[in-house]
Amino acid sequence: QIAVEQGEFTFAWLGIVDDDAHLVVPVARGGDGAEYLAGLQVSTLDEPSGRGPSGTAARTGTSVICNDIAGDDTMLPWQPRAASHGYRSSAACPLWVEGRVAGVLSVYAGTVGFFDAEEIALVERLAANVAYGWESIERETWRRASEAALGAQREQAHRLESLGQLAGGIAHDFNNLLGVILNYSTLLEREVHDAGALADIGQIRAAAERAAALTRQMLTFARRDATSHEPIEVNGVIRGIASMLERSFGAHIDLNLDLSDDRLVTIIDQHQLEQIVLNLAINARDAMPAN
Numbered sequence: 001q002i003a004v005e006q007g008e009f010t011f012a013w014l015g016i017v018d019d020d021a022h023l024v025v026p027v028a029r030g031g032d033g034a035e036y037l038a039g040l041q042v043s044t045l046d047e048p049s050g051r052g053p054s055g056t057a058a059r060t061g062t063s064v065i066c067n068d069i070a071g072d073d074t075m076l077p078w079q080p081r082a083a084s085h086g087y088r089s090s091a092a093c094p095l096w097v098e099g100r101v102a103g104v105l106s107v108y109a110g111t112v113g114f115f116d117a118e119e120i121a122l123v124e125r126l127a128a129n130v131a132y133g134w135e136s137i138e139r140e141t142w143r144r145a146s147e148a149a150l151g152a153q154r155e156q157a158h159r160l161e162s163l164g165q166l167a168g169g170i171a172h173d174f175n176n177l178l179g180v181i182l183n184y185s186t187l188l189e190r191e192v193h194d195a196g197a198l199a200d201i202g203q204i205r206a207a208a209e210r211a212a213a214l215t216r217q218m219l220t221f222a223r224r225d226a227t228s229h230e231p232i233e234v235n236g237v238i239r240g241i242a243s244m245l246e247r248s249f250g251a252h253i254d255l256n257l258d259l260s261d262d263r264l265v266t267i268i269d270q271h272q273l274e275q276i277v278l279n280l281a282i283n284a285r286d287a288m289p290a291n
Helices: 002-007 053-060 073-085 117-191 195-221 234-240 242-249 270-287
Strands: 011-018 023-031 064-066 089-097 100-109 229-233 265-269
Touching (some): 023 053, 053 089, 229 234, 229 270
Antiparallel strands (some): 011 023, 064 089, 089 100
16 A cells, blocks of 8 residues: 555555465555456466566566556456556566565556656665565564474473472482382391292392382482492493383384494493483484384
């Protein structure tokens, strides 16, 4: 509407470029001519419906002027429509947004030869203003989307931190209970002499030690356990957490260990190494199609 009022044009419309459909699609208009856009087909390809000012401007990225619609063969598809509305000349300017032609501003006048150098400059300034506003909206939309995504990431990180704290608290209390079980197992082994009973106590101790190892992993995940760097045999650690990895994967994923025949030793905290392997394995699982 501003283009019509400032440029004294008969009609103006704004179209966006649909790259998939190869069309300039009208989205806004000003002036008398709503019927003109009804069923209007403007192609961005080099074909009859794309050789008018609007299609050519979208395709070439340059301003295109037609000062005699009735006498211009490239306007044949639109001559009857333009004549019925009293349009005698037209101009189209591309809207450059973020380095691409995102749309076209098309204007019409009721006299032949209307678009001289001054009018063309006016249309191009109007198009530049529209493109600037469009670009500003896109940047603001991108900024808000980025802020929303960052906020979601922060919220997720906070939830994970809370989960880690909860897991650490539970694991710490559970570890204390396991310490009691292990201590009483030791006392019973000293007092019991029956071979069968000793075997049962050994099973209790072994189960408690396995549970304690899992608890240490949870404490490491929650970053509540002290680290201890010492020589660690890597293959042994991987074999030791294989069952935990299988539970993390689920029944639909097979775990196969292909370990080195050499004895690989490194200086590291065992529980941190276990966490590293677990993280790598879970990332690999998440990267699989449908997990």
